Amino acid sequence: MGELVGTSPCAGVLPLTIGDVQAVEVELGHLTSIAPFAGQATAASVALEAAHGMPLPKANCTTGKEGARAIWFGRDMALLAGPTCDPAVAKHAALTDQSDAWAAVTLSGPSAEDVLARLVPVDLRSVSFKRGHTARTLLKHMNGSVTRLGPESFLILVFRSMARTLAHDLKEAMEAVAARG
Amino acid sequence: MRLTCPICGARDRREFYYQGDAVALDRPAPGAGVQAWDDYVHLRDNPAGPRRELWHHEAGCGAWLVVERNTTTHEVHGVTLAMAVAEARR
Numbered sequence: 603m604g605e606l607v608g609t610s611p612c613a614g615v616l617p618l619t620i621g622d623v624q625a626v627e628v629e630l631g632h633l634t635s636i637a638p639f640a641g642q643a644t645a646a647s648v649a650l651e652a653a654h655g656m657p658l659p660k661a662n663c664t665t666g667k668e669g670a671r672a673i674w675f676g677r678d679m680a681l682l683a684g685p686t687c688d689p690a691v692a693k694h695a696a697l698t699d700q701s702d703a704w705a706a707v708t709l710s711g712p713s714a715e716d717v718l719a720r721l722v723p724v725d726l727r728s729v730s731f732k733r734g735h736t737a738r739t740l741l742k743h744m745n746g747s748v749t750r751l752g753p754e755s756f757l758i759l760v761f762r763s764m765a766r767t768l769a770h771d772l773k774e775a776m777e778a779v780a781a782r783g
Numbered sequence: 784m785r786l787t788c789p790i791c792g793a794r795d796r797r798e799f800y801y802q803g804d805a806v807a808l809d810r811p812a813p814g815a816g817v818q819a820w821d822d823y824v825h826l827r828d829n830p831a832g833p834r835r836e837l838w839h840h841e842a843g844c845g846a847w848l849v850v851e852r853n854t855t856t857h858e859v860h861g862v863t864l865a866m867a868v869a870e871a872r873r
């Protein structure tokens with residue numbers, strides 16, 4: 603069998619720096635969706651905390667920190683980003699390996715909020731969307747996940763198949779914001 | 784137009800998929816007869832005014848919602864998880 607070379611979802615289209623904003627692909631490690639079985643959300647959260655140090659996040663929130671983060675990912679679902687999910691969690695939740703299914707990009711810089719304001723129909727300003735807050739929402743026409751990592755930094759996830767579209771849409775919005783000066 | 788998803792909060796209409804009248808919550812019994820099933824599958828009223836509809840928060844949390852709104856005034860009177868509505872009937 604030949605030598606296989608791994609290619610990241612945004613290879614060739616990112617990183618981008620336009621104006622004061624940077625879009626950079628990030629390697630989050632393993633991605634596992636955690637969907638607690640009916641009535642077992644608390645037990646799943648306890649198991650996750652025992653294994654990885656953070657409980658399941660409430661809606662629109664994240665828990666953990668860089669390297670091992672649980673991102674709320676929809677109704678009764680979280681995405682564990684970083685470590686391989688401990689099998690003990692599987693007693694209380696359906697686990698699905700989604701490691702290669704998502705393109706992950708950080709958008710950072712003083713105007714990152716302005717760039718996202720052109721793409722996302724949610725108020726992402728820091729007064730309402732604080733560090734650790736997350737949203738399942740749209741990026742232009744794509745379903746995705748947006749998380750605030752810091753005062754000028756966001757984590758964006760979209761389906762891997764949409765990586766080039768994401769890069770294209772970010773580029774357009776970054777150029778438009780930069781053009782305003 | 785904005786809908787307040789019970790899980791995600793107030794969100795733009797673009798995040799939602801419109802399914803139509805909330806008739807799917809009133810599925811007839813298997814033996815209810817041809818007339819009841821024909822009505823359930825095919826026949827819809829199209830009144831102006833207060834409506835009770837199913838919407839899917841497709842680009843958000845993924846939940847099905849029962850939305851009560853008025854098509855003549857554009858008021859939204861309530862948004863409830865479809866699951867909560869179904870469970871309340873059990």
Ligand SMILES: [Zn+2]
Nearest residue numbers: 788791840844
């Ligand atoms: Zn929602």
